[in-house]
Amino acid sequence: MANVDERPPIKLKRNSVACKRCRRLRSKCTHESAIPPCASCKEAGGDIAAECFFPRRGEDSTDREYRIKRPRLGEREESQTSEAGSVRTPRVSAEPNSNLNLLPPINEVVESCQLFMNLFFQLGFIPKAVFIERLSSAPETIPEFLLLCILSISARFTPSLISRYGHGDGIRASQVFMHRANELVPAEMYKPSLERVQAFFILSVAEWGHADGDRSFMHMGIAVRMAGMLRLHREETYRLPHNSSTDDVIKAEVARRSFWMVADQANLQAGINAPAAFCLTDITALLPSEEHDFAFGVNPSKRAALVGTRAEIISPELASLPERSLFATLIQTHSLWRQVASQACQWEIDLPSNPNGTSTSLRGQSGDGNSIPVWSVESEYTRLASALEKFEMELPPKHRWSLQNLRGYRAESLDLAYLSSVMVLRLSNIVIRRVYLPCIAAAFNLVDHSGRPAVFQQEENHVDINLSSQTSELQLNSAPASYWQDMSNDIFQNVRELYEQFDAYFPLRPQGFPPILVFCVYICGSLASYLCKWPQLCPSIATQAQIILYRALDILTELQHVWPKARSWQNSLAMSASLFPRPDVSSFASSAASYSHTFSPSLVASAQPQSQPIAASTDPGSGGHSGMLYKLAFVASQRQPDHPHPQGPLDNHVMTTGRGFHTTHNFSEISNGHDTLVQPQAPVMETFFANSFETELNSFLHDDILYSGSGPGRGISEAAPSHVDYSYI
Structure with missing residues (x-):
């Protein structure tokens, strides 16, 4: 047996050269005599292995430009001295793209990113x-994951990408990039950086619009956690020395805006199943600056604060700062929407159990356990309604709704952002009152004195719907005089203004139209359908209800090809519209000018005699618990209008496209239009005029109602299947 000492010594020899990719990533490059591919590139996949390249000795290595240089001793001491007393700014991912194989040609990426910033x-x-300058000159310095997430939204608006990846279908093109971005998620989710916060946020928005609520919620959660780890919710993160450069100011503003975009999107998706992303009292960060300050790298002397945050508690005047930015107003508006949506989503708990508006929920009780009526100054409704009114009164003049402001912001390419503020404000004013529509129906005698739809009186053997009998002693007239009449007028006045806003914008709109604005269009059309059936709810606007309904339907019909989320809303609205004839097309030319003519005082005055007068009932009445929503819908589906239309055949085409209506209609029952929530409560109900409000709202916030495969919204399951064929990628 040979002696161990006689063996030749093992020579530890370092590879003389590394491939270009391993140099850039500063990783070990294992190879045989510099013959590509190296082991690392081979493991990364076929495309990367094919690009493995070993530069020759003396050849310029541009990949070294992106390495983080280690400071020398003198530089390190100087850096430590300058950073003493300052707070570390959020780190940005310094890792360049490992490859650009998942992206289209760079000119198409630039085009799509420009559309993303200008139109969405x-x-x-x-x-x-x-x-754009950085993307055009050095695309490899921008993380591939971030670019893929951007294209997940903007590909649907980019003609070149629609042609290349979607074969004419914008949704299909976007799905390609969402799929590619999701493949990178496992490698990206554990490395917090500012650009990854941005990427996960954008990916979540894209998935939300594609009705993939679960993925959207999870990816938004990753963005929230990363933002928290980077302390983006703290104002001290953004503190800069007085002599800071323009680039430093812009970078700090980028980080601030990234945080508020994440928090803002969480507000839009708010609801009973979506807890707040950040506790308001933990937030000390002030709101973003004006766009021109951002572009020029100017740090404003004053910034606004969000109500409820630590910054606002310390300085309350910052919540209503007259010179606040449009971005700040947008975030404040969406924060109010979160409060309204969270309240409305709990209709099963908080919906008044009778036409008096009193609630049996804990949140609707006073300290001694007595129920608080909705008209009480102590009720949650009164608090939110007052907050909305106060906020609107304190808005800067340029942030209020007007056609002139819309034209001005359009000239600055901020019209969509402006509409996202004014339309969501109108939506909040509608939604906060919409939950009480059953009480309004009772006050207008659309529900009988027993608290059930009048149609039930005609069916002696009708199945019991388990209405509460304990409320029979409560009187409808205990509400203040004309209270429900005023609330009904408020609802439809807000519907009218919301219609004015999207009707003025849509004809000249860019292709970008966020899901929140699509939902505004749907809610507007949905309430117009109630007014078509019951014109006595608001006679001054009832004569134009069909115009609003069909205008909303036409817009949703067009937008369903951009956002799958809109398809269920379009289907639902088409079913409601099938009961009413399409008005003369010339009567709603799509412009703001035609709107002012449509709602001219002369037309309203001439229409008054045709409508029933509004008179609140003074007879006793009682109502069920949360069942009033489905009772309201049941009455609407059964009762005929006071001015019957001629009978005629129903065009089946309207159920799928919302177009092609005849001028005469058969007001027959709509089969298979059941709401998923009311079925267990009303098994005898064979028709459903419109989805309950809880269904409408939760379908928007959580994707867990209309997309279940039943009811008017079942078409969404076809638009957003759980498995997508990516063989064409």
Whole structure:
């Protein structure tokens, strides 16, 4: 046996050269005599292995430009001295793209990113000029994951990408990039950086619009956690020395805007199943600056604060700062929407159990356990309604709704951002009152004195719907005089203004139209359908209800090809519209000018005699618990209008496209239009005029009602299947 000492010594020899990719990533490059591919590139996949390249000795290595240089001893001491007393700014991912194989040609990426910034996120965290310049000159310095997430939204609006990846279908093109971005998620989710916060946020928005609520919620959660780890919710993160450069100011503003975009989207998706992303009292960060300050790198002397945050508690005057930015107003508006949506989503708990508006929920009780009526100054409704009114009164003049303001913001390419503020404000004013529509129906005698739809009186053997009998002693007239009449007028006045807003914008709109605005269009059309059936709810607007309904339907019909989320809303609205004839097309030319003519005082005055007078009932009445929503819908589906239309055949085409209506209609029952929530409560109900409000709202916030495969919204399951064929990628 040979002696161990006689063996030749093992020579530890370092590879003389590394491939270009391993150099850039500063990883070990294992190879045989510099013959590509190396082991690392081979493991990364076929495309990367094919690009493995070993530069020759003396050849320029541009990949070294992106390495983080280690400071020398003198530089390190100087850096430590300058950073003493300052707070570390959020780190940005310094890792360049490992490859650009998942992306289209760079000119198409630039085109799509420009559309993303100009037509979708007009108020965002990307410094437009700097980003496009960097993307055009050095695309490898921008993380591939971030670019894929951007294209997940903007591909649907980009003609070149629609042609290349979607074969004419924008949704299909976007799905390609969502699929590619999701493949990178496992490698990206454990490395917190500012650009990853941005990427996961954008990916969540794209998935939300594609009705993939579960993925959207999870990816938004990753963005929230990363933002928290980077302390983006703290104002001290953004503190800069007085002599800071323009670039430093822009970078700090990018981080600030990234945080508020994440928090803002969480507000839009708010509801009973979506807890707050950040506790308001933990937030000390002030709101973003004006767009021109962002573009020029100017740090404003004053910033606004969000109500409820630590910054606002310390300085309450910052909540209503007259010179606050449009971005700040947008975030404040969406924060109010969160409160309204969270309240409305709990209709099973908080919906008044009778036409008096009193609630049996804990939140609707006073300290001694007595129920608080909705008209009480102590009720949650009164608090939110007052907050909305106060907020609107304190808005800067340029942030209020007007056609002139819309034209001005359109000239600055901020019209979509402006509409996202004014339309959501109108939506909040509608939704906060919409939950009480059953009480309004009772006050207008659309529900009989026993608290059930009048149609039930005609069916002696009707199945019991388990209405509460304990409320029979409560009187309908205990509400203040004309209270329900005023609330009904408020609802439809807000519906009218919301219609004015999207009707003025849509004809000249860019292709970008966020899901929140699509939902505004749907809610507007949905309430117009109630007014078509019951014109006595608001006679001054009832004569134009069909115009509003069909205008909303036509817009949803067009937008369903951009956002799958809109397909269920279009289907639902088409079913409601099938009961009413399409008005003369010339009567609603799509412009703001035609709107002012449509709602001219002369037309309203001439229409008054045709409508029933509004008179609140003074007879005793009682109502069921949360069943009033489905009772309201049941009455609407059964009762005929006071001015019957001629009978005629129903065009089946309207159920799928919302177009092609005849001028005469058969007001027959709609089969298979059951709401998923009311079925267990009303098994005898064979028709459903419109989805309950809880269904409408939760379908928007959580994707867990209309997309279940039953009811008017079942078409969404076809638009957003759980498995997508990616063989064409």
